Amino acid sequence: MALPKIAVDASVIINEQVSEDVFRLELLCPEIAAYSKPGMFVQVRVDKGMLLLRRPFGIADVKDKSITVFYRVLGEGTKALTSVKSGDLLNVLGPLGNGFKTDAKRPLLVGGGMGLAPLLYLARFYQGKADILMGGRNKQEIFWEEYFRPYANNIFITTDDGSVGTKGFTTSLLPQLLTDTKYDLVAVCGPGIMMQLISDIAAKYDVPCQVSLEKRMACGLGACLSCAVDTKDGQRKKVCKDGPVFWAEEVQI
């Protein structure tokens, strides 16, 4: 059964910069918060100038009446978002899509860059049961650690430059982690190439793996077919409606 979706004017609780180019945006929208599950996303309307389409962001946390997203400043839309202030209204459409498996016994969440955003809510859902493997280019990109700390079991860190954690990529550390611990789920979100490699390794170790995909979206509702992804059996699915979370063996990442 699909959950009810809604578009509402949500009041901004906070829009704060948390690293060089990442902001944390908390929005008051009880109707959306009530039905949000880890891995689902929202489409935020940036009502500025000639911008038209909503911007999709993963739900990174949910409190009673609010949802939190983290966004990286990339182009016009996210740039415009940075000037939003507490008390301003943003129209939010959600909750959209299907989330991660939430009943694993021993999950490992693997995230790179902004891919860590939806995993944060998933980590909280697992109430300390989940291990986290996070990767970033450098120490600044690992600001996530403090957000995950309260909800995570073990946190493993890799950085490209070795400024914190193990030098290298999440893919370099993963085989060791899968050897040491009998995980029953790998949930990964990050750049496409990373998800591809992580899911290949998970397959080799026979651990079920979920990936969270990104495609350009217009409706977010399964109506426009902007977000088509190839499935392994030669069909196409909609990332917004059938995903964004898929089993790795289902889709061409």
Next chain:
Amino acid sequence: MNESSRLKTTLLGIPMKSPVMTSSGTFGFGEEFADFLNLDELGGVFVKGTTLLPRRGNDGVRIAETPAGMLNCIGLENPGVDVFLNETLPRIAKYNMNIFVNISGGSAEEYGILAEKLDVDGVAGIELNVSCPNVKDGGIIFGTDPKAAASVVREAKKHTSKPVILKLSPNVTDITEIAKACEDAGADALSLINTLMGMAIDIKTWKPVLGNITGGLSGPCVKPVALRLVWQTAQAVNIPIIGQGGISTAADAIEFFLAGASAVSVGTANFVDPYATTKIIQGLDDYLEKNNLSNISELVGKLKMD
């Protein structure tokens, strides 16, 4: 729910609660928007472009935002007419919408076959898409030549008892020529406009943004062009016109009625605001009330030229 008689319309012999419809490719099969509005408030829902065989659509990036608009090159991805008839149509019957099926073929005969297959209960009418800029076969080649467009209309009319609407492309030199040819061939109504062919380039990579290189432009930025074409077409033909292209508000819709549209259809605006059509319906009713008009038909083609 809006039950005002001011918006009641009969178009193509079909009674409608309002003359506000939704455009093919932008509203799925209607069901995707069921959380947001009562679908039977709409005059009709034009479902995604349907073809004889399933189509995968285009590869690569399928949309790009442009100033006050968007480009798309979906490429008519759809499950094919048989799946539509056997699975989709029974599933969406419960919404009591007037369902118009937008069809695309590779030859005039194919339009005929599709029209015949769709001549079933639950289908209110057929819209001939001869104006999709995103597929090589069929589509736009029939929409840019009056003779070819007319042959598609004739073929469809021959094979169905349903009203046949021809969707016109704006990517032509003289739209009225094609409009007249289709009227003569027996089209029951015209819908316009389909998207305007455009493109976008990524200046970081020097590559086209869209996987298909070019795509169809839609949204608020096309409204003035669409309005002009509706107005010109309305001068040229006597069959009803379903006006579309960039309509986001009731005010936009009113312009189209004044230019000569008997109904309007909303596309890209549904992405921006899933309640767009409901708001337009309400706004139209308010406007009619404020102007002491008893029915929307009193606006149609009432552009004052003095």
